[in-house]
Amino acid sequence: MALEDGVITEGDSVFDFGCGRGEDLRQLKRLGFACNGWDPAFRSDVPLHSAPVVNIGYVVNVIEDARERVETLKSAWELAEKVLVVSARLTLEAQRVKASEFQDGVVTSAGTFQKFYGQQELRTWIDQTLGVRSVPTAPGVFYVFRESEDREQFINRKYVGGGTSMPVRKVKGGWTFSSSGRPLYKTLAAAKRAYKAYLAKKNA
Numbered sequence: 001m002a003l004e005d006g007v008i009t010e011g012d013s014v015f016d017f018g019c020g021r022g023e024d025l026r027q028l029k030r031l032g033f034a035c036n037g038w039d040p041a042f043r044s045d046v047p048l049h050s051a052p053v054v055n056i057g058y059v060v061n062v063i064e065d066a067r068e069r070v071e072t073l074k075s076a077w078e079l080a081e082k083v084l085v086v087s088a089r090l091t092l093e094a095q096r097v098k099a100s101e102f103q104d105g106v107v108t109s110a111g112t113f114q115k116f117y118g119q120q121e122l123r124t125w126i127d128q129t130l131g132v133r134s135v136p137t138a139p140g141v142f143y144v145f146r147e148s149e150d151r152e153q154f155i156n157r158k159y160v161g162g163g164t165s166m167p168v169r170k171v172k173g174g175w176t177f178s179s180s181g182r183p184l185y186k187t188l189a190a191a192k193r194a195y196k197a198y199l200a201k202k203n204a
């Protein structure tokens, strides 16, 4: 996802904090990225070091002790020179998991602890722990940028339209495509009509 979002770019090295057995590292290496990772259970001999991009993927949700969760997130943030990618499991998934309540999370039938987060709960926790404003990119996945300029550039690319083939811009009374000036609502309405027609044909 960080690759698709342009958050990991050519030349960036990546450090995977809590990398498990290193599956993400193998994929990044195959793509030609310099990367390394540490995990207390599987790669505890690797020294921690900083990198432009640090990933802490599905780690905080397995930590039982709430204070350790905070310290772990802070440690990963200290290593991130440009951006920290944080992901955790969401309450939406909890319905599919057989589990009994334990502390502020659950213990699953496999005997592992899981703290399932609400999307907003996770965001608030990241922001308050690190004293920053993270940016959501997908359910349960957030970017924490070191520089506000990088944060704004990402929001522009992803949410305002700079990353699409047809950038949009705000004008009095709404949004238009930058190139044609065509109002966005007209295009969206046309897309809705086309989709309805497609569904009608499919279900006929």
Ligand SMILES: C[S@@+](CC[C@H](N)C(=O)[O-])C[C@H]1O[C@@H](n2cnc3c(N)ncnc32)[C@H](O)[C@@H]1O
Pocket (backbone or CB within 6 Å): 017, 018, 019, 020, 021, 023, 024, 039, 040, 041, 042, 056, 057, 058, 059, 062, 063, 068, 072
């Ligand atoms: C669900 S796995 C995720 C592994 C990998 N990041 C991934 O996305 O596939 C959670 C990992 O967090 C690691 N972990 C547990 N406590 C940790 C801590 N305090 N700091 C860093 N990693 C931790 C575990 O050893 C485990 O490998």
